[in-house]
Amino acid sequence: MRILYHLPLSPHARKVRLVLAEKRLPFELRVEKPWERREAYLALNPAGTVPTLEEDNGLAIPDSSVICEYLDEAYPDVSLMGHTLAERVEVRRLAAWFDGKFGREVTENLLGEKHMRRLAGRGNPDPGAMRTGYTALRYHLEYIGWLAETRKWLAGSVLSLADFAAAAHLSSLDFIGDVDWSLCPAAKEWYVRVKSRPSFRGLLMDRVAGMTPPKHYDDLDF
Amino acid sequence: MRILYHLPLSPHARKVRLVLAEKRLPFELRVEKPWERREAYLALNPAGTVPTLEEDNGLAIPDSSVICEYLDEAYPDVSLMGHTLAERVEVRRLAAWFDGKFGREVTENLLGEKHMRRLAGRGNPDPGAMRTGYTALRYHLEYIGWLAETRKWLAGSVLSLADFAAAAHLSSLDFIGDVDWSLCPAAKEWYVRVKSRPSFRGLLMDRVAGMTPPKHYDDLDF
Numbered sequence: 001m002r003i004l005y006h007l008p009l010s011p012h013a014r015k016v017r018l019v020l021a022e023k024r025l026p027f028e029l030r031v032e033k034p035w036e037r038r039e040a041y042l043a044l045n046p047a048g049t050v051p052t053l054e055e056d057n058g059l060a061i062p063d064s065s066v067i068c069e070y071l072d073e074a075y076p077d078v079s080l081m082g083h084t085l086a087e088r089v090e091v092r093r094l095a096a097w098f099d100g101k102f103g104r105e106v107t108e109n110l111l112g113e114k115h116m117r118r119l120a121g122r123g124n125p126d127p128g129a130m131r132t133g134y135t136a137l138r139y140h141l142e143y144i145g146w147l148a149e150t151r152k153w154l155a156g157s158v159l160s161l162a163d164f165a166a167a168a169h170l171s172s173l174d175f176i177g178d179v180d181w182s183l184c185p186a187a188k189e190w191y192v193r194v195k196s197r198p199s200f201r202g203l204l205m206d207r208v209a210g211m212t213p214p215k216h217y218d219d220l221d222f
Numbered sequence: 223m224r225i226l227y228h229l230p231l232s233p234h235a236r237k238v239r240l241v242l243a244e245k246r247l248p249f250e251l252r253v254e255k256p257w258e259r260r261e262a263y264l265a266l267n268p269a270g271t272v273p274t275l276e277e278d279n280g281l282a283i284p285d286s287s288v289i290c291e292y293l294d295e296a297y298p299d300v301s302l303m304g305h306t307l308a309e310r311v312e313v314r315r316l317a318a319w320f321d322g323k324f325g326r327e328v329t330e331n332l333l334g335e336k337h338m339r340r341l342a343g344r345g346n347p348d349p350g351a352m353r354t355g356y357t358a359l360r361y362h363l364e365y366i367g368w369l370a371e372t373r374k375w376l377a378g379s380v381l382s383l384a385d386f387a388a389a390a391h392l393s394s395l396d397f398i399g400d401v402d403w404s405l406c407p408a409a410k411e412w413y414v415r416v417k418s419r420p421s422f423r424g425l426l427m428d429r430v431a432g433m434t435p436p437k438h439y440d441d442l443d444f
Contacts, residue, residue: 046365047323059308063322065287066314074307085296086281092288100285101269143268 003054005032005041008206009115009175011107012064012099013051014168019068019161021199023078027053035120065099068161080161091155094147094162098169102140107169109133110178115211137173138183145186154190167194171203177214181222196220225276227254227263230428231337231397233329234286234321235273236390241290241383243421245300249275257342287321290383302383313377316369316384320391324362329391331355332400337433359395360405367408376412389416393425399436403444418442 006013045062113125155162216222228235267284335347377384426440438444
């Protein structure tokens with residue numbers, strides 16, 4: 001069975017879980033704690049990050065962007081990358097936006113400070129970073145809302161990796177209660193649509209020791 | 223004419239310049255200062271980063287990884303992404319390694335502190351960051367040397383985006399005199415091979431006001 005090495009609240013791993021589920025590719029989840037720098041894991045992925053996908057034939061694919069490109073080429077029946085050149089540019093631009101810009105400005109400052117830092121035993125969150133994160137989150141929610149109001153899905157007329165990249169980050173932040181959805185009804189309406197997909201069920205069932213997500217986390221009608 | 227908005231020492235822009243030249247796609251270079259946040263540029267690339275490629279038909283492609291994926295799909299005659307699924311995973315893994323891990327650990331701590339910070343008027347370099355950068359550079363040169371000794375090119379038997387991603391970062395660091403090539407002869411031997419390609423000429427002719435690259439910078443036989 002295909003294995004995905006992950007951490008439950010890693011947005012990059014969640015994006016891959018959504019893509020695998022959309023493509024109906026079965027997989028087994030294994031928790032990997034990157035800070036332990038386990039040798040057998042570094043052999044699969046020298047960068048030591050999560051996620052890494054290991055195929056039945058032994059092929060190890062590190063890095064969530066590399067995994068998503070691979071899955072699109074290896075299993076093209078359900079494509080999440082757009083069709084025309086211009087569509088594919090827009091899907092990849094937004095996936096890079098959420099994993100890059102949103103990740104640095106929001107996720108690292110909130111999930112990174114409040115959860116990942118504690119998990120890896122690296123002390124207390126930095127209040128300054130958290131303030132920066134909340135401010136950036138407002139601005140990003142507005143951008144998502146604007147995209148969702150002007151297009152059917154974030155990158156255009158079809159559901160794509162851009163939606164799953166954005167939803168993966170927001171789902172992890174939502175788990176720790178950091179998303180005030182009332183700030184942007186258009187972003188919320190889009191998130192409800194993505195969250196209602198069967199591919200999202202696995203994420204909504206995630207539970208993490210010592211943490212209780214807010215009530216609306218797994219509510220499809222929040 | 224196709225336009226590439228860039229900064230001369232941006233490794234991400236240099237990677238795209240190498241790929242365009244390898245594919246023999248003519249382009250015009252335009253310097254863009256991202257910190258000025260020029261409105262017409264933000265319309266092309268809302269993230270405001272360099273590089274952005276603008277095609278003759280008006281299509282704007284931001285983000286160097288997105289540009290390289292686009293160029294591979296739009297102009298597949300000279301492919302730099304590998305052929306089999308496993309080759310393509312390795313090319314993309316290493317391109318992500320250099321633009322991600324090497325970029326954060328080395329380039330941002332050296333080129334970022336010593337050049338980009340001053341260019342954007344953000345004060346003096348942080349000596350601690352620079353020490354971290356030099357230490358990480360040694361470790362990365364060893365990894366490059368190890369790859370170059372066990373394979374013909376970094377990702378395998380054919381020249382690929384992985385070589386150009388690595389060489390782009392190293393060429394910018396070499397321009398500011400930060401690469402001690404004597405540390406790793408195998409990495410140097412590989413770099414000489416990449417640097418001797420006609421696609422590299424444009425990079426070797428770059429000059430930046432107020433900076434003199436070391437003598438060996440444009441010497442193909444250094």
